Amino acid sequence: MHLDPAPAVFEAMIEGWARQQRVRFLQPDTIDGRIDVVRRLTVFSNQYPWQWRAAEVEAFVDQLRSGTRPIAVSTARSYVGALRMFLDYVTDARYGWAGVCVERFGEAPQQVLGEWNTIAHVTEYEGRPGRRPLSYDEVQALFDAADGRVDEIRALARKGALAAQRDAVLLKTIYAFGLRRREAWGLDLADLRHNPKAKQFGRCGAVFVRWGKSSRGSAPKRRTVLLVPEMDWVVPVVTQWVEEVRPLFAPGNHPAMWVTERRGRVSKRAINEAFEKARETAGLDPVLDLHCLRHSYVTHLVEFDYPERFVQEQVGHSYASTTAIYTGVSDEYRNRLLTRALQDRHSDLWDGASS
Template identity: 25%
Template sequence: MSAPPLALSAAMSDALARWLETEAATRDRSDHTITAYQGDLLAFLSFLGGYLGEAATPKSLASLRQPEMRAFAASERARGLSARSLARRQSAVRSFLRWISDREGYDLSAALAARSPKYTRSLPRPLSPEQARQTLDMVATDHETPWVAARDLAVLTLLWGCGLRISEALGLNGRDWPFRDALTIRGKGGRERQVPVLPAAHQAVADYLAQSPWRLAPDQPLFRGVRGGRLAAGSIEGSMQRARAVLGLPPTATPHALRHSFATHLLAAGGDLRTIQELLGHASLSTTQVYTGVDDAHLMAVYRNAHPRGN
């Protein structure tokens, strides 16, 4: 069997780079999203190279129709890609095709009409308040090295007590300490938000720093691994895994589940969705709605109670 043709021509490589730059600059995409989009488009253009028998070029895209899009979807599913991952990949491809059709004047309406596979979006499963407390208590005594246990407890307390993403907590540096009443967090897409810091979270970090063997420096990580480098998410995930095994919690009890729990527990205590959206750093209220498992009836009740004309 002969080797497949090159996936990209020079012109296509340039077009892809320009599209990614446009997405990053005008749509406020995060670095993670841009990397994912690049992988999605490389997979698509690589497929086209083999399907068409020649390296894909911007000009070759002008003839795309639904058969090519269906063939790509079938190829990806045959490789084991899930319906959810394929839907995301096809969304990126359509976004690129819309951009290049505007740029080059192509009519790609037929290709853009191809449907993505349906999938059931899994809802996050937060821990109950008691489960969250038990988890933190377990982590506090989990490691044979006291400062490591204190470190893991501090990180997980920030996730549950402040709603941080694990990447946001681990991205903190020495200059962020001491915490004021609120932390300035730079989240996905470079969006900044103010997150109140509970006394318990402040104390947990203070306890960790008091035991840490590493000197706190402004340009160095706040949370360090045992060798002094920036703490990796895998260490926190391992700590959480051991805690849930002892407590008999489900596999969904991950560090990220504590962030879900932050949002859900606030809502249960009477917090409104818009405030929770701001605390989480979500760009869309619909994301917060799914995140907290809120149904449409509850959402409408929030609107009616909050709006001056609602009563």
């Protein structure tokens, strides 16, 4: 028998809940994140789950949203959702935790979260207002800054020129194929594909994505992203990386597309840092993040007049509404559409004006 049974019961609850989620084939990162929220509330309230009341949970969320770095609405919803699921588990009679807690501590866990104190999901997009597609000039400025870092490091005869060159190619590849961070991180050399309908692109005709965003309890989704002609400038960039620069890292038989000086796969955090360094050098808005390159890809494909369904398939969205959220077309593009519509509707007036 434990001298202090409370911590032991709490850990058993956590392990049982983790097992329940593993049986549903949820991703380890998802499970760990949810458990972390439960532990944080336990530390914040200095109480165990069978002692929680609505006031403790509400105070926890209120503290997170009102600090020096308040959490976003979507983050708060995920936290509250995790706590609600945990309480669903420990109050479920099939798992017997209520009986255990009453026997040992004289009180049972309660479900203290309901529609009266949870966050409703009323809009499709709740991201930061500052997150937006980059303009063509901003994309160019970002890439110029990334290339400039390579020249600067070489001029100073410092280490890191190869890594800077890798980062520049990586950012260009993310934009040219509209990739998520994890998708770019997981690329292997074997994922570069030929497109028989676009032989001029060589091995860069398509990218096979194996680490797409997964649905609940499923494996990462896979898709093939075709290189569009407007992005063909990336072909010599990637080719030089694969044939000339990457071998200088001496990666041996490592399959990763993006390798480090230590002959390993570049980390997801390093990909974020590559964007942030280039953004800072280019003097762009600090609110912009790596995912904005994907927003830019979607927007620019729409402005290139690719059909919505094609764009949706390229980026791996299940719903067209998601693709629409990513799109922020320019005034110039909208004016072109307006002019085209006016020409089609009033062709006699336009013909007369042109003559």
